[in-house]
Amino acid sequence: MRPVRRSYDEATARGRIDGLLDAGTFREFCGPTARRSSPHLPALGLPVSFDDGVVVGEGRLDGRPVLIGSQEGGFMGGSVGEVHGAKLTGLLERGLDVEPAAVVLLLDSGGVRLQEANAGLIAMGEIQRAVFRVRAAGVPVIAAIGGRNGCYGGMSIVARSCDWIVVSEQGRLSISGPEVIEAVEGIEEFDAQDRALVWRTMGGKHRRLLGEVDALVENSIEAFRMAVIGWLEQPRPLDLAAVEAEHARLEARLRRFAECRDGLDVWRDLGVERPEEIPELDADAFNAVVASMEERDR
């Protein structure tokens, strides 16, 4: 085994952009020196961040122009407040003007920032609408999910509105977080302390096996970079037929796995030969399993 030199999951928002883009090509919009921080947090006696926990800008990836946004999980769990959301919306709308090879969103967020809930909720709607407008213009929107916070709440809806998603094993994608489910439905329904269960039901591997993300890569910035490069200038169709097909797929999925209590049950039902070994596998071994299943289903 070779040590991975640059961890994606542990990198900061700026570290991820720095490692992902071609060296020295990043130009930030509304950077920290502009001090566009949250107008709501000081009223609550809470500290602000000069970039409101998100970095947006433009640069080159494999020589091609891209727009890129990156959430800083270290500031309030990557949560989306008014300024944070406006920066992401503005980035996406710029995509309509400059038509880059892709808009890339590096997501690491628990969702709406509860301290500015109304503004954050409105921001989510604006971000999602902007994603669809960019996609309608033929520019692919690519989401990358890794890091400590995963991708929850409104940001998970944004992620699933994108063309492509790449995730690390550590990455999680779900609407409600483990603690929320436990609080609402009870510990019998979901034990949020059972970290293995959390990853079996929300983690990168489970989402990949369910077909909700398009690639699972090892925890390295280089691996994320290669995955994103593969999708530049590759929009997916966004029309009535595509949406109806997706709805049909989701309905069928809900029926098929209605009785499953755990990711393990789902994987078994999907025909994974040794489902209990899935959590142990590294990215290469896991992707080999996925490839053999896709081969079989073809």
Place this chain on the structure above:
Amino acid sequence: MHMSTDGRKAAGWDTIHRSYRARMERAGRLASGKVVAADDAVSLLESVLEPGDRLCIEGNNQKHADFLAASLARVSSDRVHGLHIVQSNLALPAHLDVFERGIADRLDFCYSGPQGLRLARLVAEGRVRVGAIHTYLELYSRYFSDLTPRVSFIAADAADAAGNLYTGENTEDTPAIVEATAFKSGILIAQVNRIVDELPRVDVPGDWVSFVVEAPKPYYIEPIFTRDPAAITDVQILMAMMVIRGLYQKYGVTRLNHGIGFDTAAIELILPTYAADLGLQGEICRYMSVNPCPTLIPAIESGFVEGIHCAGSELGMERYVAERSDVFFIGRDGTMRSNRIFCQLAGHYADLFIGSTLQVDLEGNSSTATLNRITGFGGAPNFGSESRGRRHGSKSWLQAGEEANRGRRMPRGRKLVVQIVETFREGLEPTFVERLDAWDLQQSFDLPLPPVMAYGDDITHIVTEEGIANLLLCDDLLEREQAIRGVAGYTPVGLGRDRAVVERLRKKGAVAYPDDLGVDKRLANRDLLAARSIKDLVHWSGGLYRPPARFRNW
């Protein structure tokens, strides 16, 4: 007991042995062969123990004869009282229940860990008279001198009907206890997890063992050497980089001991990255005296560490260790054998010891004692001290000896004894202090000496996030004090430094900062770690390491 020559003649020269036979006879009715049912354990102990006996209950920082310890706490204190407990580690509530109930009243020990507060209270109430707090090697040495146990309880993995024992990976302290007890007419009672027809291998011959009890539950064991790489900080990585450049590379350290902790885990995890980039594979860190810490896996797999002897085992590492018999000490049956005494001896005569501590004073004395708590020493003082009986040379030993030479004509080597600490510990308590808490502890517990873990004159280097103080290059106590202040950062001790003296010490190498050592601080981040999580360690091990549930998130 002291007897006059006439008394000796009258009593005979085998009184202990005759006492042994009498005890065996009393207990014989409870045994079928050597096997005693768990339900009869309390009766067994009441039969073999006599008031005033010296008793050893095996227990160390990992395995414990916990069932027999609990049984002892239930014996009748009319029949059994005034025992003198001579055991290395007090960790279980039952160990102190026997004092609370008057079954025992004297204690010689090494380490009390989580029971430290309660022990302190029992001492204050006069229920425990402490003989001394020892290091492991000292207490076991006294088993062969004036503190030989009359009865010992030990813990083993398995026994057969003849009393042969298999102690496996966690052999640890058992051989020392067995040797002292069995060959001085003592009663040896083994608690085993299971009785089988055929043992994987024999670690203790059956004719040394008096009785075997199959415990209702396997003996308790704690995974105390497991450090999750996810919790290692950038500051610890900076210190690890300084250790590799400023100590391991500088002196060419090949044989060493690592203490337990995140500081040393960080060193282990940047061997395959940082040290490998410096071309140090095969040059440093080749032989270690340590438990099989999971954070060593990447260094082993990348060929850095070639040989490891273990004082004990570590939960989850059994299969990995068994599959690496070139590296570890493995029985013919394919499982590891550990041995605390041999491991501590190997570490004592190694080129270097490095470990953490809680407080360091201006002479470099270090202590893990904090107020109101008797914790004791364990094994660190024997690893963390100069080995004055050493006679063989090595590059590291001779080079350090040169630095230590103050004009004497007879050349001599020097073991490197290193303390690695951050200038502030948890709760922003300064690590560097003018006066150790150990002085107050000495008073409150009426100890003959302040409980010091490593004496200043044994320590050669102190590593902090600021730099390295090389005490070998200090000419007198004043220079030593300033070298320590020079790496004590923003603690009151550090702020009290004499800048001119520290700068002079820096010129002669007694104080070295990262730039002086060629350490690039900008590289000090978690991306240098060969493994960033427990799961990375599992992958490095090819799936052979099976971490305990509490360390798993998958």
